[in-house]
Amino acid sequence: MSIEGKLATMGITLPDAPAPAANYVPYVKVGDLVFVSGQISNDENGLITGKLGNDMDVEAGAAAARRCAINLLAQVKAACDGDLDRLVRVVKLTGFVNSTPDFTDQPKVVNGASDFLVEALGDAGRHSRSAVSAAALPLGVAVEIEGIFQIR
Template structure:
């Protein structure tokens, strides 16, 4: 099944590719491996701010992670020359969660993105992952995720 059919079935419209906020590129490729720069959580086009275990609960964080996942897919599409069917495997996600010192559910927050990739890419969407808490993220966002993928 086409990745685009799955996106349509999930009612996901890919947004415009994000622009870098500083001195970096949104993706870089070496061989068949594509590295996507960290994408911050956005809500209604603006940084989704908050601290998990402070003013945000795990469930809202998972929604933010899903939103980041959609943005990552849009950037991955650009990295693939406009064809997501070139994606062979989502290899690794690294998730940084803006967390209160006592918050320990970073892994559950990150499931919002991980589950999305499995829904969209099937078994090729299952990936290795790191999820950890940080004291702060750019613009006060609640979450930042980077991705590594294998492409044709």
């Protein structure tokens, strides 16, 4: 089954790859690697904002991280000229969680992205990862995640 076919069975349709919000490109291809710029938490209703440990719980944060992963795949699809089946594997994610100084469950939040990618891609979705706290993120979003992907 194609990757987009698998996503469809999960009820996921990839959005158009989000345009960059400042002076950068959404992805850079180097050899067989695609470095995708940080994707912020948003969905069809707009930005997913909040601060973990204050006005957002881990479950909502993980859902926001999942949306970041969907946006990452949209960027990979764009980098692959519309053919997401060129994706070989997820190499690394770096997740930034908008959280209070005493919040320590950043890994549980970023699991929303990691779990989604493994569900969608199987072993090709398993990756190395960092999950760190941020005092604030652009536009007040809850989560931002960047990624490195291997393609054919």
